[in-house]
Amino acid sequence: MYLTNDLPDIVDVLKHYGAHVIKTKGQVNVKCPFHNDTHRSAAFNSEKNIFNCLACGMQGNSLQIIAKKEGVDIREAKSFAEGIIGSSVSQVRNKYSSGRKLPSKQGYNKGSSTAGSIRRSRGA
Numbered sequence: 001m002y003l004t005n006d007l008p009d010i011v012d013v014l015k016h017y018g019a020h021v022i023k024t025k026g027q028v029n030v031k032c033p034f035h036n037d038t039h040r041s042a043a044f045n046s047e048k049n050i051f052n053c054l055a056c057g058m059q060g061n062s063l064q065i066i067a068k069k070e071g072v073d074i075r076e077a078k079s080f081a082e083g084i085i086g087s088s089v090s091q092v093r094n095k096y097s098s099g100r101k102l103p104s105k106q107g108y109n110k111g112s113s114t115a116g117s118i119r120r121s122r123g124a
Helices: 010-016 062-070 074-085
Strands: 027-030 042-045 050-053 059-061
Touching (some): 010 042, 010 062, 010 074, 059 062, 062 074
Antiparallel strands (some): 042 050, 050 059
16 A cells, blocks of 8 residues: 555555554554564554654654665665565655665764854853
8 A cells, every 4th residue: 555645654564574553543652673672662653654663763754664674775665665565666755765875863963072062152
């Protein structure tokens, strides 16, 4: 099943990777299929086609999840999605459709010592 924005259904992708999905409407908490989860530390929203795990940090839409899990870019993830879902994925309409690698999880800025700090001006 495909959504209106031409992304594979997040429920199908999560089931492929081993998630036990019972409910599919709205925001649903599940055990994360991407790490050895003993609690429902992850959630997905089938209407927005997004997934987020608070324990391991896996997050994104269905194609981003495939790309991260398989270690490929978005173009290659579309091919994986075709194998998972069983039909072709048409043009993906998102900011990562250029084929670039997905950005890594943002961490702390390890640049200069003033990076990220709040600068305050002193009154005259």
